Amino acid sequence: MTEALVQAIEGGAINTWVLSTYWLWPLLEIIHFIGLSLLLGSMLVVDLRLAGFLRQIDITAMHRLLPWAVIGFAMNATSGFLFFMGDPGRYAINIGFQVKMILVLIAGLNVLVFALRINPHIDRWERHGDTPAIAKAVAWVSLCTWTGVLLLGRLIPYIGTG
Amino acid sequence: MARRRRYNLRPVGQQKSNNNHGGLPVFEWLESSSLGIWVGESLWGYPIVLGMHAIGLAIVVGIFVMLDLRLLGVIRGVSFAAFQSLFRLAWIGLVINAVSGSALFSSQATTFVESTPFLIKISAVIAGVIVGVFMQRRLARRLADWDGADSNIEASAKLLALLSLVCWIGAIFAGRLIAYL
Numbered sequence: 001m002t003e004a005l006v007q008a009i010e011g012g013a014i015n016t017w018v019l020s021t022y023w024l025w026p027l028l029e030i031i032h033f034i035g036l037s038l039l040l041g042s043m044l045v046v047d048l049r050l051a052g053f054l055r056q057i058d059i060t061a062m063h064r065l066l067p068w069a070v071i072g073f074a075m076n077a078t079s080g081f082l083f084f085m086g087d088p089g090r091y092a093i094n095i096g097f098q099v100k101m102i103l104v105l106i107a108g109l110n111v112l113v114f115a116l117r118i119n120p121h122i123d124r125w126e127r128h129g130d131t132p133a134i135a136k137a138v139a140w141v142s143l144c145t146w147t148g149v150l151l152l153g154r155l156i157p158y159i160g161t162g
Numbered sequence: 163m164a165r166r167r168r169y170n171l172r173p174v175g176q177q178k179s180n181n182n183h184g185g186l187p188v189f190e191w192l193e194s195s196s197l198g199i200w201v202g203e204s205l206w207g208y209p210i211v212l213g214m215h216a217i218g219l220a221i222v223v224g225i226f227v228m229l230d231l232r233l234l235g236v237i238r239g240v241s242f243a244a245f246q247s248l249f250r251l252a253w254i255g256l257v258i259n260a261v262s263g264s265a266l267f268s269s270q271a272t273t274f275v276e277s278t279p280f281l282i283k284i285s286a287v288i289a290g291v292i293v294g295v296f297m298q299r300r301l302a303r304r305l306a307d308w309d310g311a312d313s314n315i316e317a318s319a320k321l322l323a324l325l326s327l328v329c330w331i332g333a334i335f336a337g338r339l340i341a342y343l
Contacts, residue, residue: 029338033219034331041224045248057244064239068228147217154216158209 002092009088018086025086028079035079036150038072043146050118050131050139058127062119096159100152107145114138189271202269214262221255223330226294230330233297233323235312242301242308249298256291279343283336290329297322 009015018024042065049057084091091097118135125131131139192198201207225248231237232245267274274280300319307314 026338026342030335033334033338034223036216037220037223037227037330037334039224040220041228044221044224044251045228045244054244054247056241056247058241061240061244064237065228068231068237150216150220151213154213155209158212 006088006092009085012085014082014085015088018082024082028082031075032079032083035072035075036153039069039076040072040146040150042066042068042072043142047139047143050135051143052131052136055128055130059122059125059129059131060127062122091156094156094159096152096156100149100156103145103148103152107142107149110138110141110145114142186275189275192268192271195268197265198268198271201265208266208269211262211265215259215266218255218257218259218262219334222252222259223334225249225252225255226290226326226330229297230323230327233315234320234327235315238312242305245301246305249294249301252294274340277340277343279336279339283333283340286329286333286336290326290333293322293326293329297326 045054045057046062046065046069048054049059049062113134118138193202201211228237228240229245229248232240232242297319300322301308304314304316304319308319
């Protein structure tokens with residue numbers, strides 16, 4: 001299945017464009033790094049507050065910070081997609097990349113729990129108070145998965161490449 | 163392709179002596195120090211330190227960009243009081259990156275010291291830290307006013323925020339280009 005996917009991508013229009021545009025790869029890396037700073041920076045603040053720390057932050061400020069996590073994620077999903085299209089053979093078989101994608105998936109499901117079970121109730125919480133157990137759990141899962149995503153992403157060139 | 167920079171940037175043993183064009187002996191000494199060798203040549207040294215550097219980057223740049231955008235009025239409704247404790251976190255991130263960055267530098271000191279993007283990156287980081295210190299002081303002094311109304315944020319504070327944004331984005335830009343130029 002992996003091989004079929006790689007074969008379908010290689011030689012295609014996007015693959016050719018990424019490979020033949022010499023400034024594109026470094027530009028994508030820069031975008032990917034700025035995106036990760038936005039995503040992890042805003043998530044760090046949101047998660048620490050959800051975990052019950054930084055109580056001087058009004059819990060409803062989450063609504064102002066989360067759009068920046070979404071912007072960061074969109075930047076990274078786009079640039080990451082183009083990385084993959086540019087060099088599918090190397091990424092597809094890389095264990096670091098595979099585990100990274102699984103972690104992104106877990107982080108995504110965690111966001112779903114946040115959106116359905118936590119976000120609708122935030123406005124009723126005490127604004128500078130402690131947070132419920134489910135919020136703490138979601139916060140720690142988020143912190144661990146995004147840190148893992150960051151680490152594995154950075155280590156893709158060093159681990160598990162055949 | 164993702165691997166390319168590793169091999170560009172990690173000289174194998176014998177390349178090291180060829181690589182230096184009469185640089186200061188201190189950089190050669192750094193490369194041959196046990197730290198430099200551990201980072202440059204052990205199996206896990208480089209990836210571990212590089213991983214730490216990425217975590218530190220996300221903390222420092224992430225938090226400063228949030229504060230910059232708040233000061234510039236792009237983000238609203240987050241109290242400036244909140245940012246006081248975030249500064250502590252940002253400085254922790256900076257320490258992580260100063261330590262991991264020094265270790266990375268030691269592994270290829272003679273190469274880095276002649277790399278223009280590296281020198282631009284370090285200048286941007288130092289400028290960013292200085293601007294950050296000014297921002298922290300200004301925040302402590304103006305906290306009550308700023309949290310009173312966004313219109314109380316003076317133009318010079320917004321200028322600091324803009325400078326800070328330019329420094330950190332510039333540092334990422336130049337940092338990524340080290341592997342290419």
